[in-house]
Amino acid sequence: MRDEFSLIRSISPANVHQPSLHVGIGDDAAIYEGAPEMEEVLCVDTMVEEIHFRRDTLTPFQIGYKSLAINISDLAAMGATPKFYLVSIAVPPQWSDREIKTLYRGMAECAAPYRMDLIGGDTVSTNAKLVVTVTAVGHVPKGTRLLRQRARPGDVVFLTGTVGQSAAGLELLNKKGLHGPFTEEEELLVLAHQQPQPQVEAGHLFARSGYRIALNDVSDGVASEANELAEASKVKLVLKANTIPLHPAMETFSKEQQLEWALFGGEDFQLIGTAAVDAFASLQQLAIQRGISLTEIGYVEAGSPVVELEEGTARSVLKKSGYNHFAK
Amino acid sequence: MRDEFSLIRSISPANVHQPSLHVGIGDDAAIYEGAPEMEEVLCVDTMVEEIHFRRDTLTPFQIGYKSLAINISDLAAMGATPKFYLVSIAVPPQWSDREIKTLYRGMAECAAPYRMDLIGGDTVSTNAKLVVTVTAVGHVPKGTRLLRQRARPGDVVFLTGTVGQSAAGLELLNKKGLHGPFTEEEELLVLAHQQPQPQVEAGHLFARSGYRIALNDVSDGVASEANELAEASKVKLVLKANTIPLHPAMETFSKEQQLEWALFGGEDFQLIGTAAVDAFASLQQLAIQRGISLTEIGYVEAGSPVVELEEGTARSVLKKSGYNHFAK
The missing domain is CATH 3.30.1330.10 (PurM-like, N-terminal domain)
Structure with missing residues (x-):
C-alpha cells in the first residue's frame, strides 16, 4: 500500500x-x-x-x-x-x-x-x-549458483566458522535481559545472536571455485540444515559430533549443552555443505588464504536421506529437531 | 525466516x-x-x-x-x-x-x-x-519507463477507465456485508473494490509510444495522485469536475457523492497522466484501437505545485484528501 x-x-x-x-x-x-x-x-x-x-x-x-x-x-x-x-x-x-x-x-x-x-x-x-x-x-x-541437491556419496561434509553461539546468546538474554550485565565472553554470544554475520565471502569462494558443491545456510541449526541437504540430494549424511566447531565463548557450559545449541539452536548463519574429498582439500587452502575457517564435520554415504550423528562408537539418527538414539 | x-x-x-x-x-x-x-x-x-x-x-x-x-x-x-x-x-x-x-x-x-x-x-x-x-x-x-515528474505546462491531463467504483463498492460492503444481497449494478461496484483490474496494457501503450508522459496509478484517489504529479513535476494541474469519468453503476448515487468517491476514494487502479496536446491526440487513437478508454480530464499550467478543481465557473484548491473552496 x-x-x-x-x-x-x-x-x-x-x-x-x-x-x-x-x-x-x-x-x-x-x-x-x-x-x-x-x-x-x-x-x-x-x-x-x-x-x-x-x-x-x-x-x-x-x-x-x-x-x-x-x-x-x-x-x-x-x-x-x-x-x-x-x-x-x-x-x-x-x-x-x-x-x-x-x-x-x-x-x-x-x-x-x-x-x-x-x-x-x-x-x-x-x-x-x-x-x-x-x-x-x-x-x-550464470551457471555458478549453489544448490542443496548436489551432495554425493564419498563427499566431505563441511562447515564455516563455529556454531551454537546464537542459541547460547539467546539463553543469556532470556536469563539476564537486554542489558545484562554480561561477562566479556557472554557479550560475544549475545552479540552473535543479535548481529549475526552472514558468510558472503565464503559463499563467493564456493560458487567461484567451480567445484560441485551442495550448500545451505545454518538458519535452523546444523541438524535441520544437514537433513535438508540429505533430503535434497537423496543421500545419507554422517556428522561426527566431536568435530563440530563450537564457539569458544561457550566453554563454561557443558559439552552436551554446547552440542545441543550447535545442532538445534540455529541462527548462526554459517554455511554447511558437501564437496568431493579432493575439492575440499583445495577449498580449505583457498579458505585459509582468505581467513575463512572451514572444518570437516562428517561424510556422505549412499542410503536413505537421513542424518546420523557419530558420538564415539555410538550412532544416532539426527532428526531436524532432536536425537533419536538407537542401539548399535 | x-x-x-x-x-x-x-x-x-x-x-x-x-x-x-x-x-x-x-x-x-x-x-x-x-x-x-x-x-x-x-x-x-x-x-x-x-x-x-x-x-x-x-x-x-x-x-x-x-x-x-x-x-x-x-x-x-x-x-x-x-x-x-x-x-x-x-x-x-x-x-x-x-x-x-x-x-x-x-x-x-x-x-x-x-x-x-x-x-x-x-x-x-x-x-x-x-x-x-x-x-x-x-x-x-531501457529508457522507456514512465515517471511522475514529466508534466509540463500546456499538457493535457488524462485518465484511463472510470473512477469512484472501488469506494462505492466498499460503502456497499460496509452497509450490506460480504454476501449482500446486491443488485446487478451494486455487484459491479463491489467486484471493482474486491478484484480491481490493473491497467498493464495502457501502461505499455504509454511507455512504448515514445511520447513524454507523466504517469501515476490511482491507488489513493484522483485528488491525491494528481497532487503527486503536480508536486513531482512542479506544475499546477487543473481538473474539470464534469469531465471526470464516473463508473456508470454509481448512477443511483448523487453527483456529489460520485465525485467524492472518484476524487478521494482510491483503489480504482486506473492510470492518471499528462501528455502534450498533439501526443494525447495520437495516444487516444492508439487507445481506441486497443479498446482502452482514455479521457481528457484537465490541463497543466505553470505555477505552484497544486491541483485545482473547475466546477462550472468556480475553482477550488483540491487537496490530497479534501476540497478547499475559495471565492473566485
Whole structure:
C-alpha cells in the first residue's frame, strides 16, 4: 500500500550507501539494470514481533540489522553477491518514528560492508505487532549458483566458522535481559545472536571455485540444515559430533549443552555443505588464504536421506529437531 | 525466516502458471535471468488485516487477488511488464491452511493473464493479524519507463477507465456485508473494490509510444495522485469536475457523492497522466484501437505545485484528501 510515513524516502542515515547511477527509487517502484551474464537472485524473509524477536532480546537497531542479515545469508548460501534491498514494514502505534528510523539504521549498518542499496519498500500501520519483510536482491554469474541437491556419496561434509553461539546468546538474554550485565565472553554470544554475520565471502569462494558443491545456510541449526541437504540430494549424511566447531565463548557450559545449541539452536548463519574429498582439500587452502575457517564435520554415504550423528562408537539418527538414539 | 508451513512450495493450484525454464525456486531464494536491454522494476506492497482489508469485505481469495493487483498496478504505472512475484505472509492461528491456500489461488488468478510466476517467498506465523507482503518484479525496455515528474505546462491531463467504483463498492460492503444481497449494478461496484483490474496494457501503450508522459496509478484517489504529479513535476494541474469519468453503476448515487468517491476514494487502479496536446491526440487513437478508454480530464499550467478543481465557473484548491473552496 502507499507509504503512510514515507520513512523510506525521508530517512538518510549517514551510513546508507548512496544509490549508484544505475539504480533509482522510482515512484512506487525500484528500478535497476540486471548485469549481463548474471542471474538475479531474490530472497524474502519476514520477522514478526513476539514470534521471531522480542524487544527484550533485540534493540530496534538490532531488529533491523538482523532482518537484513537473514536475507544476506540466504544470498550467501547461493554464492550470490548482495546488491539491493527493499523493506516493507507494518508499524504498530507503540513504535515511535525514532525507533523505526533506528531500525532502518540497523539495516544500513548491516548493508554497508556489501555496499547494498536500499531501493524501495512500503511502510504501513498496523494495530497489532511489528512485521518487517525484507526483500534482498543479489546476483551470481550464470551457471555458478549453489544448490542443496548436489551432495554425493564419498563427499566431505563441511562447515564455516563455529556454531551454537546464537542459541547460547539467546539463553543469556532470556536469563539476564537486554542489558545484562554480561561477562566479556557472554557479550560475544549475545552479540552473535543479535548481529549475526552472514558468510558472503565464503559463499563467493564456493560458487567461484567451480567445484560441485551442495550448500545451505545454518538458519535452523546444523541438524535441520544437514537433513535438508540429505533430503535434497537423496543421500545419507554422517556428522561426527566431536568435530563440530563450537564457539569458544561457550566453554563454561557443558559439552552436551554446547552440542545441543550447535545442532538445534540455529541462527548462526554459517554455511554447511558437501564437496568431493579432493575439492575440499583445495577449498580449505583457498579458505585459509582468505581467513575463512572451514572444518570437516562428517561424510556422505549412499542410503536413505537421513542424518546420523557419530558420538564415539555410538550412532544416532539426527532428526531436524532432536536425537533419536538407537542401539548399535 | 525459514518457511514454517512450506505452503509456497507445497501448493500447486491448477491455475498457477508453471515457471518457465529460466526461472527456478532456489533453496531459500528465487532466481531468474534479467533480459538484455531491459531495466528490472521491483515493487513491494503490504496489506494488513483490519487496516487495509477486513474479512467482512474481502474473501481470502480476494485478499490474495487484491494484494497482487496493487503491485501490478505499480508496475503498470511505470509502463513495465509484470514477470514474477514473491509472497511473504504472516499467518495468525485463526486462519486455516485451507484459507491461506485460497488466498494464494486468488493471487494466481490475478497473475494468470500476465503469465506471472510465483517464484518464492516466506511463510511465518504470528499471534496477531494477517500481514501479506507481495514483491512484484517486472521489466521495461531501457529508457522507456514512465515517471511522475514529466508534466509540463500546456499538457493535457488524462485518465484511463472510470473512477469512484472501488469506494462505492466498499460503502456497499460496509452497509450490506460480504454476501449482500446486491443488485446487478451494486455487484459491479463491489467486484471493482474486491478484484480491481490493473491497467498493464495502457501502461505499455504509454511507455512504448515514445511520447513524454507523466504517469501515476490511482491507488489513493484522483485528488491525491494528481497532487503527486503536480508536486513531482512542479506544475499546477487543473481538473474539470464534469469531465471526470464516473463508473456508470454509481448512477443511483448523487453527483456529489460520485465525485467524492472518484476524487478521494482510491483503489480504482486506473492510470492518471499528462501528455502534450498533439501526443494525447495520437495516444487516444492508439487507445481506441486497443479498446482502452482514455479521457481528457484537465490541463497543466505553470505555477505552484497544486491541483485545482473547475466546477462550472468556480475553482477550488483540491487537496490530497479534501476540497478547499475559495471565492473566485
